[in-house]
Amino acid sequence: MDKEKVIKGRGAQLRVHNRFDALKYETRDDFLEYCRLEGDEAEDNKTQYIRVYPKTIVNKVDSPDIGMMYSMNPYQGCEHGCIYCYARNTHEYWGYGAGLDFERRILVKEDAARLLEKKIKHRNWKAYPIVLSGNTDCYQPAEKKFELTRECLKVFLKYRHPVGMITKNALITRDLDILSALAADNLIGINISITSLSERTRRILEPRTATIKRRFETVKALSERGIPVNVMIAPVIPSINSHEILPLAKKAAEMGASSIAFTVVRLNGAIGQIFTDWIKKTMPDRADKVLHQIEDCHGGQLNDSRFGIRTRGEGKIADQIHGLFHLAKQKYFKDKGMPKLDISLHEAFKNGQMKLF
Template sequence: MSNNKDFIYGRGAQLNVHNRFDAHDHEFRDDFLNHCATEGDVVQNSKTVLIDTFPKTIVNKVNSPDVGMGFSLNPYQGCEHGCIYCYARNSHEYWGYSAGLDFEQKILVKRNAVELLEKKISSKKWEASPIVLSGNTDCYQPIEKKLKITRQLLQTFLKYKHPVGIITKNALVQRDIDILKDLAADNLIQVNLSVTSLEEETRRILEPRTASIKKRLETIEKLSVAGIPVSVMMAPIIPSINSHEIMPLVKEISERGALGVGYTIVRLNGAIGGIFTDWIRKAMPDRADKVLHQIESVHGGSLNDSRFGTRMKGEGEFASQVAQQFKIAKAKYLKGRERPVLNCDLHEQYKDGQMKLF
């Protein structure tokens, strides 16, 4: 990694890009920057800010055919983990913020999330279908340790015997093993842990505020031992950054008890193309052009492909090589393992929060 003195350590994005919905743009002029340097002032405050929100709904229907979930729930908007490649960055623009540093620093907290979930799944019109926590941003990002909104949501799912999935890259999920075990007893839970690399230095610069690789591997093992179904997402695969790790990573997670593995190939949609390009030229200047060109080769000459069916896995020689490696890795290390189908049959009996006797 570069020793660039202007690099903002502990953050993924290195700048705030223009919000496409804003009529006006702003920039830091040289005279302002020089003044800050002379006076010792900070140009941008890097502290995380929590913003309370009270939405009207909390469960979102997912219409994308290649995401693999029907409904999602996100107790937080924005994510302090700061993963540089995160597709969710663009969603922050809808709230009036930048997809860059704002996404990591301005976290919207849905204070009424539990109340809205209970109202939704206790409705007579609702038919049980798995709801995935973190379809957009991580439900176990750092502030969850204090606020415990995700824990309360899991308690609500348990109360109503409703199936739920979790996607996270934070070891904080271990805190809730007690609830997850109770959900697992009725086949109401699946956990998907994101593990992008086995190399801690790669993790540190790609995903600066996430759990360490050691803690994530430990989490897979602890969930598995507790009887909680856990799979792994190696997402995204980034050429020349983590693309060489497929076989060793699948081997490692299989030894920890993972039931399956999935992957996506990086696509830099919307504002993320500019954010990632700026980041890699500062973080990895020696290989920036190579990585960017390889990403383009997977998406028909562009950093992004929005077509359903191809956007997640890419096309071309590199994409084919990745697909083949995963096929071999799964056959070698995960043969015979299957993720259980979540149970949607119990919920109707618990619509009022307790077992119906008649």
């Protein structure tokens, strides 16, 4: 890896143009040379937290490929910096880029808990699991400062409302008290994303996430308290982590996970450009091989928007991934799975206390 060309602590290595913007940002060579002579940095690599105040927080999910009906995201943008993240494209709707902006401009929805409470107290609302982090990680570094996710969990517990969570951060163990209380009523399901057993791979693929060791420890800590955990081996990237499916599944089972799941990587929108630039800088020896194998999974393109295929892939390489995953489930998770969450309790607690009659 050429350290002079890599921005430390970031996944994306460039800013990319927002397709909705009329103006385009460019870093010219003469400006870079001026900064070098002056001893200045061309741009600030620090994370900025920007407070925003949307009118609603719960979103209906229409995609048939995603196993959720409702999601909510206390934060937009994600400092974890996972290079493959599908959520990068959504940052363009907020006026930012999908590259470095996605990792350095974090939008903080300070009213998240209040908006959630308003939604699930509405007389027409019928309980159905709401998933935290359908788009960006609710336990990313910003959560340590703002604690919006913890406040939302308190709302779910108060109204006995089912909730799902997706994260790759060990910070979730901070909230074991609330999570355990939710689990006692079968109101919580956790998805922990673990994409590799290699710390080197983790550092360049997901630079600001919890270590692999801490993530497995998190799976164990949750499972030991009766909190069901699904390990997401996602995304599977050919020639980067595709060979790790079986050992990852074995380790997940040993740590007490209830189930495993996976997706095949896809590089839609601006992510194709961002990923291609990244892999040529971080893995130049296998960049072309990886890119061609990803294309093989998606009809010859990095971009794949076909429902039913885009997250599963097709072709020989995708078939091999599916075969390995089927074997992993049969070997380590046969007759196991995540419980169906209870949607019956919420109505009695809708007014903030249990109805007696």
